[in-house]
Amino acid sequence: GESVGLHLPTLSVQEGDNSIINCAYSNSASDYFIWYKQESGKGPQFIIDIRSNMDKRQGQRVTVLLNKTVKHLSLQIAATQPGDSAVYFCAENMEAAGNKLTFGGGTRVLVKP
């Protein structure tokens, strides 16, 4: 289930189940929305992005959904594996702002064997 920890919300999921990570964004002028995965002690790793004129995009085991009406972004991970344990961040990108990224607060995913 999902719980709010001291700082980062944490999603505990059983290995093999699907994970859904949610993100609310603030800037309706953003051109791209990106999901990053960050493992402990490492830099963010690009997972998937979606352009603002799309509402769904699929990758390998991941799907990103964009709902511009409520400014909501989600990342679905199919058949979650132990290697998926990490902190996941959504980020907004505005091309007019030089492609600098505005990151959300992050969700920690813990995969239970």
Place this chain on the structure above:
Amino acid sequence: NAGVMQNPRHLVRRRGQEARLRCSPMKGHSHVYWYRQLPEEGLKFMVYLQKENIIDESGMPKERFSAEFPKEGPSILRIQQVVRGDSAAYFCASSPLGFTEAFFGQGTRLTVV
């Protein structure tokens, strides 16, 4: 093709000293971004540079912090007279011209004692 290289990985400085963080972008990348991350938080944009130019430094504190990306050599983030509040992980990202995806380095973890 090596990824974005940051050094040092860990840096300890006493209050009042200077910290110099280096970032070598991926080969062929002309855009460099610096971000700061506090524990359990998302990354916060600091500065965006192209070769020999600062494009956007809106996220960088006005005092004590400076950044450069010379024609030759790595990008440098310099923090003068460090204070305990500067302790954080500093990440560099690079991208080629006109490309929205940024690739992150492994970060430099600065500890001010």
